[in-house]
Amino acid sequence: MDRHVHDRRRFLALTGALAAAPLLSACGTGFGGDDRDEGGGSAADDVTGAFDWKREKGATVKALLNKHPYTDALIADLKSFTEKTGIEVTYDVFPEDNYFDKLTVDLAGGRASYDVFMLGAYMVWQYGPPGWLEDLGPWMRNSSATAAEWDREDFFPNLLRADQWSLKAGAPLGRGGQYALPWGWETNVVAYNTEVFRRLGLKPAESFEELRELAGVIKRKAPGAGFDGMYGIAVRGSRSWATIHPGFMTMYARNGLRDFTVEGGKLTPAMNSPEAVAFTEDWADMVRRGGPPSWTSYTWYQCSGDLGARKAGMLFDADTAAYFQAVKGASPASGKIAFHPGPKGPDGSLATNMWIWSLGMNARSKRKSAAWLFLQWATGKEHLRRAALDGDHIDPVRRSIGRDGAYRDKMRHLPGFIETFETVVDQTKIQFTPQAQFFDATTSWAAALQEVYGGKSAKSVLDGLADDLSSKVG
Amino acid sequence: MRARPALRPYLLILPALLLTCGILYPFGLGLYYTLFDFSAAKPRPDLVRLHNYETVLTQDAFWHSAWVTVLYAVGAAGVETVLGVAVALLLHRSSLAGRVLEKILILPLMIAPVIAAIMWKLMLQPSVGVINHLLEPFGLGGVQWTDTPAGALLSSIAVDVWVYTPFVAILALAGLRSLPLSPFEAAQVDGAGPWYTFRRLTLPMLWPYVMVAVIFRFMDSLKVFDIIYALTEGGPGDSTVVLQIRAYLEAIRFQRYSFGISYTIVLWAVVYLAAMVLVRHLGRIQRKAAEVSA
Numbered sequence: 001m002d003r004h005v006h007d008r009r010r011f012l013a014l015t016g017a018l019a020a021a022p023l024l025s026a027c028g029t030g031f032g033g034d035d036r037d038e039g040g041g042s043a044a045d046d047v048t049g050a051f052d053w054k055r056e057k058g059a060t061v062k063a064l065l066n067k068h069p070y071t072d073a074l075i076a077d078l079k080s081f082t083e084k085t086g087i088e089v090t091y092d093v094f095p096e097d098n099y100f101d102k103l104t105v106d107l108a109g110g111r112a113s114y115d116v117f118m119l120g121a122y123m124v125w126q127y128g129p130p131g132w133l134e135d136l137g138p139w140m141r142n143s144s145a146t147a148a149e150w151d152r153e154d155f156f157p158n159l160l161r162a163d164q165w166s167l168k169a170g171a172p173l174g175r176g177g178q179y180a181l182p183w184g185w186e187t188n189v190v191a192y193n194t195e196v197f198r199r200l201g202l203k204p205a206e207s208f209e210e211l212r213e214l215a216g217v218i219k220r221k222a223p224g225a226g227f228d229g230m231y232g233i234a235v236r237g238s239r240s241w242a243t244i245h246p247g248f249m250t251m252y253a254r255n256g257l258r259d260f261t262v263e264g265g266k267l268t269p270a271m272n273s274p275e276a277v278a279f280t281e282d283w284a285d286m287v288r289r290g291g292p293p294s295w296t297s298y299t300w301y302q303c304s305g306d307l308g309a310r311k312a313g314m315l316f317d318a319d320t321a322a323y324f325q326a327v328k329g330a331s332p333a334s335g336k337i338a339f340h341p342g343p344k345g346p347d348g349s350l351a352t353n354m355w356i357w358s359l360g361m362n363a364r365s366k367r368k369s370a371a372w373l374f375l376q377w378a379t380g381k382e383h384l385r386r387a388a389l390d391g392d393h394i395d396p397v398r399r400s401i402g403r404d405g406a407y408r409d410k411m412r413h414l415p416g417f418i419e420t421f422e423t424v425v426d427q428t429k430i431q432f433t434p435q436a437q438f439f440d441a442t443t444s445w446a447a448a449l450q451e452v453y454g455g456k457s458a459k460s461v462l463d464g465l466a467d468d469l470s471s472k473v474g
Numbered sequence: 475m476r477a478r479p480a481l482r483p484y485l486l487i488l489p490a491l492l493l494t495c496g497i498l499y500p501f502g503l504g505l506y507y508t509l510f511d512f513s514a515a516k517p518r519p520d521l522v523r524l525h526n527y528e529t530v531l532t533q534d535a536f537w538h539s540a541w542v543t544v545l546y547a548v549g550a551a552g553v554e555t556v557l558g559v560a561v562a563l564l565l566h567r568s569s570l571a572g573r574v575l576e577k578i579l580i581l582p583l584m585i586a587p588v589i590a591a592i593m594w595k596l597m598l599q600p601s602v603g604v605i606n607h608l609l610e611p612f613g614l615g616g617v618q619w620t621d622t623p624a625g626a627l628l629s630s631i632a633v634d635v636w637v638y639t640p641f642v643a644i645l646a647l648a649g650l651r652s653l654p655l656s657p658f659e660a661a662q663v664d665g666a667g668p669w670y671t672f673r674r675l676t677l678p679m680l681w682p683y684v685m686v687a688v689i690f691r692f693m694d695s696l697k698v699f700d701i702i703y704a705l706t707e708g709g710p711g712d713s714t715v716v717l718q719i720r721a722y723l724e725a726i727r728f729q730r731y732s733f734g735i736s737y738t739i740v741l742w743a744v745v746y747l748a749a750m751v752l753v754r755h756l757g758r759i760q761r762k763a764a765e766v767s768a
């Protein structure tokens with residue numbers, strides 16, 4: 001037997017070495033390569049001289065976008081950006097179900113596949129601390145990099161503040177780096193079917209107690225009044241962080257409740273306080289009495305769709321979720337949907353939680369100057385006005401568009417839309433405590449809500465949730 | 475010139491070796507990461523050695539997920555095996571209907587499980603879903619399929635059964651068609667009845683094929699993610715959070731990479747052990763089947 005050919009030990013040694021090589025090299029590769037220069041200044045400092053839209057002519061910016069009407073309006077207008085700057089924009093669009101997974105994996109991998117991307121303000125709490133987001137503050141302050149007409153004072157102040165954070169858990173928003181720019185947003189209010197309200201002689205609820213009662217009444221009486229299969233109120237219920245932030249968090253905040261208390265920089269879960277337990281029981285009871293069947297699978301798609309399909313008498317969610325059903329020809333209920341700020345808290349509070357579709361820049365982008373030109377164009381007055389008038393880019397993040405006559409004319413046919421927006425806009429802000437474990441906390445909170453809905457004791461479920469979160473978040 | 479024949483075996487094995495390395499690399503890297511506390515919040519992690527495994531194994535959430543995973547795997551693989559073998563026995567009779575059904579049977583296998591789950595989610599929707607619509611005449615129209623913990627788990631298993639029973643049936647059918655004829659002819663000559671023939675001949679000789687299907691389905695069901703995530707996202711509450719979903723949430727959604735990977739390594743160990751036991755059992759069954767056919 002030829003030893004060179006069939007020596008098993010030699011072969012195993014060779015195989016072992018080959019298999020171990022990548023493992024050993026892996027040891028040297030680090031963890032996602034967070035090797036950025038933390039002591040260095042911003043790339044914005046490199047931009048000097050007079051501002052020029054054509055400064056990066058010939059460059060290409062790559063964008064990661066979520067499938068959304070705002071995105072459609074942006075894509076439709078990209079040509080004007082290229083004409084203005086000479087910069088080409090390439091983009092990938094992903095549906096919301098896997099958009100954030102794609103973005104998270106891309107950023108965590110330490111790549112610069114995308115220069116700019118859509119994100120929510122809550123994502124700043126997750127993507128900011130590891131250093132994945134460019135601080136846009138220095139870009140905004142540099143008059144060589146930013147056009148005078150961009151006008152940061154024109155943004156609703158709550159929105160700019162929502163994307164600004166010091167990266168410290170529990171620290172209030174509005175201080176520290178500007179990690180994204182508000183681009184489109186949603187305030188959470190009640191939209192209702194005017195036809196069923198008229199036929200049953202109902203009025204929008206002014207208190208949470210009235211809302212619960214109203215939801216039950218609609219579910220009981222609407223089917224007999226010609227609204228086959230209609231239930232009272234559509235609210236989200238899936239086991240996802242997204243269940244907590246719209247209607248639930250809005251009503252929770254209006255009741256003066258907090259998710260965490262912050263003392264000396266330490267966060268203590270507060271969703272198991274006696275008042276929060278009582279509120280959670282009431283919310284679950286409202287869903288049982290007047291909510292949708294199969295509530296635990298309800299996302300905003302189902303909630304919005306049910307309002308449009310005349311299956312839901314009311315919707316407590318983003319105003320845009322109702323808007324897309326209310327516009328002419330969009331759904332069987334279009335023309336019969338009105339807006340209302342929703343129930344007030346016991347002290348008359350209309351504190352409202354919000355979602356902001358923001359635009360951020362990859363801290364690893366190699367084309368930051370071009371990316372910044374894109375961001376200021378996309379959040380600028382010119383594009384946003386066109387997107388609001390020609391597309392469905394509402395609610396406006398800029399005050400000038402909210403006041404714009406043409407925009408108001410466009411929205412006027414939706415009963416109560418403008419009035420509701422103006423009533424809640426100053427009280428709409430992020431009602432959560434900023435912290436990096438936001439998605440874990442709110443996903444677990446949604447799971448807890450499902451358990452309470454299923455009949456478990458709210459106190460024991462929320463105590464368990466608070467116990468779990470105190471070790472993760474505190 | 476002498477080196478060439480000496481190298482040939484290594485060259486022949488090279489593709490397999492590269493493939494093995496391609497598998498080992500991420501596995502090794504994953505294993506390495508579990509020794510640290512690597513997360514988005516801590517991109518420069520500390521070595522924590524086996525602390526992640528300790529935390530995983532002492533968490534109530536882990537044991538709950540492990541229990542749900544086992545329930546799911548046993549339930550899905552068990553029902554699929556019984557149904558698959560039954561369907562194979564029916565199709566084994568050579569008839570036109572059998573041949574047509576055989577082709578139709580493959581259809582669910584051609585649908586991606588996640589698509590099947592989304593499709594079933596719509597069909598199981600209580601108010602507009604077709605299932606409740608069909609059950610309405612029997613007074614069963616108001617079933618909230620995925621709103622209760624038991625309902626959600628059973629619905630997920632039902633979707634798995636719908637997708638994968640054909641896989642078991644096709645394997646069992648292939649097995650039935652490859653069985654030797656002589657033992658059956660001998661049994662017929664001896665006057666053995668159909669039940670006796672099935673129990674003493676068909677089943678023992680078919681077992682190795684069925685066992686292969688069971689191994690595939692059981693291991694696959696232990697790793698389930700797509701069907702449950704698309705149908706219930708792990709809810710209501712934590713009732714359908716299987717180990718893969720827990721690992722996904724920890725590693726991707728909550729960005730605790732090391733901790734999330736620890737879940738997958740534990741799951742890998744469970745699947746590996748289960749596979750070892752089942753494959754050993756398969757060997758015994760194969761020997762027994764050989765004795766029967768002899």
